[in-house]
Amino acid sequence: MTFPSHAQLGHLDEFGELGELGELGHLGQGARPSYGPSLSPDGRALAYIVVDNGYPRAVQRPIELNGGIALGKARDVRLPIQGPITKVRHSPDGKWLACQIAPHAGNRSQVWMVTTDPDDPRAIWVDGGEGGSRELVGWDGLRVAVTIEGEDEVGESRLVDPVNGHVQVVDRREEGRLVDAWSGSALVRVGPRCDRYLVMLRDGVEVPLGAPDPGSLSDPGTILDDHRPRRMPDGTLWPPAVHARELHATDSRADSFGRDPQTGEHVAPGQLGGYVRMLVRTDHGADRLRLDLVTVTPGGVWRRTLAARDDADLDEFTVSADTTRAALLWNVDGGRSELQVLELLDGTLHDPIPLPGEVATGVSLNGDGRALALTVEGPGRRRCVALTSLYTWGPGGSARTDAKRWILIDQVDADPDTVEPELLRFAAHDGLELTGWLYRAPTAASVSSAASTSAGASGVSGASDPSAPGPVLVYFHGGPEGQARPEFSDVFGPMLAHGVSVFAPNVRGSSGSGRAFWHADDHEKRWDGIRDAVSVVDFLVTAGIAEPGRLAVAGRSYGGYLTNAVLAFHPGHFVCGVAICGMSEFAAFFRETEPWIGRASYSKYGHPERDAELLRELSPIHRAADVRVPMLFIHGGNDTNVPVGESPRMAEALRAAGSQAHTLIVPGEGHDFTRPENRALLAHRLADFVAEHVLAPA
Numbered sequence: 001m002t003f004p005s006h007a008q009l010g011h012l013d014e015f016g017e018l019g020e021l022g023e024l025g026h027l028g029q030g031a032r033p034s035y036g037p038s039l040s041p042d043g044r045a046l047a048y049i050v051v052d053n054g055y056p057r058a059v060q061r062p063i064e065l066n067g068g069i070a071l072g073k074a075r076d077v078r079l080p081i082q083g084p085i086t087k088v089r090h091s092p093d094g095k096w097l098a099c100q101i102a103p104h105a106g107n108r109s110q111v112w113m114v115t116t117d118p119d120d121p122r123a124i125w126v127d128g129g130e131g132g133s134r135e136l137v138g139w140d141g142l143r144v145a146v147t148i149e150g151e152d153e154v155g156e157s158r159l160v161d162p163v164n165g166h167v168q169v170v171d172r173r174e175e176g177r178l179v180d181a182w183s184g185s186a187l188v189r190v191g192p193r194c195d196r197y198l199v200m201l202r203d204g205v206e207v208p209l210g211a212p213d214p215g216s217l218s219d220p221g222t223i224l225d226d227h228r229p230r231r232m233p234d235g236t237l238w239p240p241a242v243h244a245r246e247l248h249a250t251d252s253r254a255d256s257f258g259r260d261p262q263t264g265e266h267v268a269p270g271q272l273g274g275y276v277r278m279l280v281r282t283d284h285g286a287d288r289l290r291l292d293l294v295t296v297t298p299g300g301v302w303r304r305t306l307a308a309r310d311d312a313d314l315d316e317f318t319v320s321a322d323t324t325r326a327a328l329l330w331n332v333d334g335g336r337s338e339l340q341v342l343e344l345l346d347g348t349l350h351d352p353i354p355l356p357g358e359v360a361t362g363v364s365l366n367g368d369g370r371a372l373a374l375t376v377e378g379p380g381r382r383r384c385v386a387l388t389s390l391y392t393w394g395p396g397g398s399a400r401t402d403a404k405r406w407i408l409i410d411q412v413d414a415d416p417d418t419v420e421p422e423l424l425r426f427a428a429h430d431g432l433e434l435t436g437w438l439y440r441a442p443t444a445a446s447v448s449s450a451a452s453t454s455a456g457a458s459g460v461s462g463a464s465d466p467s468a469p470g471p472v473l474v475y476f477h478g479g480p481e482g483q484a485r486p487e488f489s490d491v492f493g494p495m496l497a498h499g500v501s502v503f504a505p506n507v508r509g510s511s512g513s514g515r516a517f518w519h520a521d522d523h524e525k526r527w528d529g530i531r532d533a534v535s536v537v538d539f540l541v542t543a544g545i546a547e548p549g550r551l552a553v554a555g556r557s558y559g560g561y562l563t564n565a566v567l568a569f570h571p572g573h574f575v576c577g578v579a580i581c582g583m584s585e586f587a588a589f590f591r592e593t594e595p596w597i598g599r600a601s602y603s604k605y606g607h608p609e610r611d612a613e614l615l616r617e618l619s620p621i622h623r624a625a626d627v628r629v630p631m632l633f634i635h636g637g638n639d640t641n642v643p644v645g646e647s648p649r650m651a652e653a654l655r656a657a658g659s660q661a662h663t664l665i666v667p668g669e670g671h672d673f674t675r676p677e678n679r680a681l682l683a684h685r686l687a688d689f690v691a692e693h694v695l696a697p698a
Contacts, residue, residue: 031412035375035383036087040094041321041367045116046071047088047097048373048385050410055084056674058099060116065371069389069407079112079123084674090116091139092321096162098126098144100136105670106638107594108133111146113162127160127167133594140181143168147177149596157181157188171201175599182223185276189219193481194522194603198280200296209294209301210284215519217289218282220316224293224323224344225277279306279326281314287514289313291328291342307342307349313512318363319344325369325390329360331512334423334435335485339363339374341390353393356386356406358486376408377488379439380418385409417442419496421486421504426539428508428532432520435513436505436536437484438545439492441470443499469547471500471694474536474574478557480509480521480529480604490679491554494687500552500694503540507532507562523606526618533566537573552690554578557642557671564620564650567627576693578632578686581642581671584650585622586615592643624653630660632689634682636669662689 037048047060062072077085077099086109087100099112111126111134126144127134137145140159148156157171157178170178170186179187179198186201198218200207209218275297283289290308294301307314312332319326324345330338337360339353357376364373370390377383387407421437428434473495477484484504492502506512508529509521521529533553540546553574555563560582567577583589590598590608598608606615616622631654633647644665651661664685666678673679 032410033382033412034385034410036362037364037373037375037385037387038088038090038097039364039366039371039373040090040116041092042094043366043368043371045090045094046373046385046387046409047077047090048409049085049088050074051674051676054675055082055105056086058085058088058097060097060118063371063387065366065389069371069387071387071407071409075118077114078121079114081110081112087136089136089138091142093142096142098136098139100134102670104638105636105668105672105674107597107640107670109136110134111136111144113144124162126162127158133596135177137178138180141183145178145181149594151595153595153599155596157186179220180223180278185223187221187223187278189221192603193600194519197284198278200276200278202276202296207296207301209278209280209296210282210303213284215515216282216284217515218280218284221278221280221294222317222319223276223278224319279317279319281317283313283515287516289315289515291317291326306347307340312338313514316361316363318365320365320369321367322369325365327363327365327372327374329363329374331483334437334506335359335483335487335512337361337376341372353388356408357381357384360386378414378418379421379486379488379492380415382412382488384411415493419492423486424539424543426535426543428528428535430528432508432517434505434507434532434535434539436503437486439496439502439504441496441499441501443470469541469544469550471550471552472540472546473500473502473552473554473690473694474533474540475502475504476507476533476553476555476559476562477504477510478555478559479511480507480558480562481511481518482558483510483512485512490683491686494683495690498687498691498695500687500691501545503536503545505532505536507536522604523611524614526605530562530565530569533562534570534573549575550694552576552578552694554580554686554690555582556580557582560642561620564627565618567629567631568620568623569626571626571628574629576630576632576690577627578634578689579647579650580634580682580686581636581639582633582646583619583642584646584653585619587612587619588649589642589646590615592640592645594640597641621650621653624650624659625657627654627657627659630662630689630693632662632664632686634664634666634685636671636673637665637667638670641671 032050032052034048034050039046043065046063047058049056049058058077059074061074064070081103083101083103083105085099085101089098095116097114097116100109102109113124113126127146132148132150135147143159143161146158154174155176159168171188175191177189179189184202188199189196190199191197195215196217196219198209198221275295278294280292280294281289282292291306291314293304293306307328312330315329315331317326317328326342326344328340332338336358339355341350355376358378360374360376362375372390373385373387375383376386388405392405419439421439424438425433425435484506495502511518541548551574553563560579563577563579564582564584633651635644635647637644648663651663654661669678673682
């Protein structure tokens, strides 16, 4: 792959002042996890989130791109409120940094703004006010774009001038959320978590970006440009406008990129009489998430697919401020990440760029697209911000040279005793293919390909030696739209150290396997999702991975619910369970959760009134008497996503039925544990509890 450089920029093919970086560049003032990078448009600053002591906080660092990539000293972002910072975004002029923070680790966020001037200590509360939660969307010029989630279940999209406090309400509707805004145009996402579409707002007119397609997902989106100057003029030529057929419900194809479909000639922007172009991630009319270019003109809405794969979903994308380049992250091969760069001037999609970690998130480009930052992690590597110059990626790369093209910032050294997981595939009770990541404890037998043949008659592939079963923890992810991926886990390490293997399955409803799989557990189909937990046990035992009577089950959030559910509805398969921030009674969940969280969940679980009978039947607390094994419940004291009362209520119901139940409520944490000491506490309490039961004499 060879990335073109802009004429006015120096060619960056070495790391210049940094010299030799070893196999992976290691810069920083100390080893600590880092994530969520934001490159300033001018390429002179990098902001990201670090975790060392206390809540995660943001730092800023100057960077130099002339002749290489060099990093200056990090300085902390100081805000007058305690809580984890969850997102940072630079302003288009690079002078401000907007920060989203969750006070006291709760589920209601605030947005603050600081300058990038190290001598300016100001911190400005953006759109401060009581009630609801503020989500940082980004910037529209020098105005901060936010969405307010209110007590009335209405989402309000706002543009806020943080200096004078002026607020412009762009949109206000149920289940509405601002996605992007620029110079009079706005993209708003509408709909619940299982059925989301985008509308464009401009000059008082609302334009849906496509025909109705129930169950599809169109989110996020980025406004590229319109018939006025683009976001960050840089002297380069305008890209040709897109002119394609009008999008119909059964036809999402478009004609050649940037050409009139009749004449084949390039179309200049002015010839269309005004337009707005957007990039949108969508699975509209298909099973896989892809990248589409959507163009709105006075004559209608047109769409062209720029990047799509039959074997992968598009996880996320970002666009350089000059709109010449986009970076794409794909979800491939059961959850690994793949990075590609798309040239928006001519539609060139470059070959994948090797990543320094199995899983990548949070990709960011500087204004002209020459520098890229993202977060990487893997089974033995904690989250780490990785930085590269795209002009170093030319032909003739190798594993060694590719690794040296990445700078890993503040990286924590990889664990030399890391257990590399294996992706296994197996059949559910109804034949649906499921997957999962197996982490074999060092004392357990290694997975052998020979067992794949011996177990083939049972529909099992990639299984272990059936003569060496052992204790196994089955750990369910959250969501349910989450996904078990080969990423770092605080929980798995202590568990493996006890000699207990870990299997992290992706049951129906998980992301990463297409739209149909994602919807396969909606409403009454949840019973099949719960039954998948039993299929996991059947697979592990049949494949010789797990020893009957030595299986435990655990999970967080929806995984906590699934733990409660399989123990209540299908007893006899596990010897203990650990539910972390999990639901136990849907009626209480909908009554006590945040209004906007509850409403967004209707399409996934059911309506608390119309589907009350189904939700009662699906609530494990009403079958607590059938749970016959010890359980540990762990919950954050400030959790208002899955309200903290869900765990003590289930524990009390178990005790009343004569079962053992232990609870650990952690103050100062919400739905996600963010402080390192509390994450370690959770991991070790879980590991000790599980080991006590699966390693006990049968």
